[in-house]
Amino acid sequence: MKIKILLLLSSLCSALLFAEENNSVFDQYHDDLCKALVSTSNSIDNYFIEENSTTNSKTHAEFSTSFAMEANQDFEKDVRLRLRLNLPKIQKNLRLIFEDENNDDTLYDRTTLNDQQLIDKSYYLRLEYFRLVKKKLNMVLGAGLRIRQGNLVPYGNLRSRYNLFKNNHLKSAFYNRLRFYSDGEIEDIFEFNSLYKLNASFNALFQNQLSYSNRDEFEIASHDLSLIKQLNKKKQLSVGVGTRAYLKNFKDYSIEYYHVHTRYHHLFYKDWLYYQVAPSALWREGNNFNISYRMMFNFGILFNKG
Numbered sequence: 001m002k003i004k005i006l007l008l009l010s011s012l013c014s015a016l017l018f019a020e021e022n023n024s025v026f027d028q029y030h031d032d033l034c035k036a037l038v039s040t041s042n043s044i045d046n047y048f049i050e051e052n053s054t055t056n057s058k059t060h061a062e063f064s065t066s067f068a069m070e071a072n073q074d075f076e077k078d079v080r081l082r083l084r085l086n087l088p089k090i091q092k093n094l095r096l097i098f099e100d101e102n103n104d105d106t107l108y109d110r111t112t113l114n115d116q117q118l119i120d121k122s123y124y125l126r127l128e129y130f131r132l133v134k135k136k137l138n139m140v141l142g143a144g145l146r147i148r149q150g151n152l153v154p155y156g157n158l159r160s161r162y163n164l165f166k167n168n169h170l171k172s173a174f175y176n177r178l179r180f181y182s183d184g185e186i187e188d189i190f191e192f193n194s195l196y197k198l199n200a201s202f203n204a205l206f207q208n209q210l211s212y213s214n215r216d217e218f219e220i221a222s223h224d225l226s227l228i229k230q231l232n233k234k235k236q237l238s239v240g241v242g243t244r245a246y247l248k249n250f251k252d253y254s255i256e257y258y259h260v261h262t263r264y265h266h267l268f269y270k271d272w273l274y275y276q277v278a279p280s281a282l283w284r285e286g287n288n289f290n291i292s293y294r295m296m297f298n299f300g301i302l303f304n305k306g
Contacts, residue, residue, distance in 0.1 A: 060084045064300030070282070071292040078102065080300075097144075098125050122148040126157055136163040146181065155181040171195045188212045201230040205240075218246040221253070226261075234267040257284040272302040 061083045068076040082099040101122040126144025133139045142157035158178045165172040175191035189211045196204040204227055211220040226240030239262040246254045261280035268275060276298035283289045 059303070061303040062300060063303075064298055066296060066298045068294060068296040070294035072287060073292070073294075093129055093131050095128050095130070096126075097128060097142075098123065100124075120149070122146060126155075128157070136166075137161070138163075153181050153183050153185075155179050165194075169197045171197075184214075186212075186214045203228045218248055219250060221245045221247055236265040238263050238265075255285060257282050258289075259283070272304070273300075274302070275299045 062081070064080045066076075066078045066080070070076075080100055080102050082103040083097070085096040101124070104124045124144055124146055126142045128140050128142035130138065130140040138161045140157070140159040142159070144155055144157060146153040146155060156179065160176050162174045163171070164174060172192070172194040175189075175193065177187075177189045179185075179187040181187075189209065191210075192208045194206045196206075198204060204225070207222075207224045207226075209220075209222045222242065222244045224240055224242035226238050226242075228236065228238040230236050239260075241258075241260050243258045244256045246256055259280050259282040261278065263276055263278040265276045266274060276296075278296040278298065280294045280296075282292050282294055284292065
């Protein structure tokens with residue numbers, strides 16, 4: 001374990017030194033990838049709409065790798081990938097999204113890593129149309145494919161958001177994401193989130209989520225309260241407490257774990273290279289609710305254009 005930690009810290013330090021000492025090479029590599037993403041999204045746009053236009057598709061992509069150590073747990077690692085392309089020539093409210101299963105999971109809270117390689121993951125490719133139905137109601141309709149090692153499962157996606165409160169200090173909203181898969185699976189995720197602005201750089205975030213699938217024996221409920229401090233434009237610190245529980249037929253509430261967590265986020269190179277340090281303490285049911293300590297490191301690259 002100590003050797004793995006030293007290797008991890010060594011890799012992070014090497015990346016930092018590489019960014020500092022090889023700015024031009026690193027910048028050129030990043031710019032080339034951004035141009036490739038923009039070119040791809042514009043090509044999709046132009047395939048359907050051939051008219052001359054100076055409107056280019058906005059694109060956003062993120063690639064990250066994570067490592068975690070926890071008492072009585074195996075060393076964990078993971079990689080994550082997400083790509084979003086807007087298609088303004090076809091329709092200004094249309095976007096194409098490609099992401100792995102972790103980014104698609106709205107209940108993901110950094111307490112587990114799945115130790116999967118990119119080739120082993122499930123991926124989601126979908127086309128979404130989004131619009132404001134009423135002043136407080138936003139709807140997103142989509143259709144896509146779930147991809148896993150050559151198996152393709154089409155699905156329909158309906159996501160809605162209703163703004164319950166929205167003023168200068170408090171924003172509260174209900175979210176719902178409903179999916180129907182062609183193989184008969186049904187997923188529904190319901191959320192109620194509130195963001196309270198304490199001052200210009202300090203927020204309190206309260207999140208509640210309930211997840212249902214007709215393929216799972218249990219429903220999953222999670223609750224989290226976090227305080228988020230924006231230290232400056234590139235640094236952020238958050239601390240919080242949370243819990244995750246199982247329900248059977250929406251009753252028999254059973255705690256899986258409690259946790260106290262913190263995360264330091266640093267966008268250390270320009271506006272696209274970041275790292276995160278996220279220590280936490282957990283009380284897991286599988287460990288008889290004895291305390292265990294966890295440390296996670298994340299390192300990521302952002303691609304934004306448009």
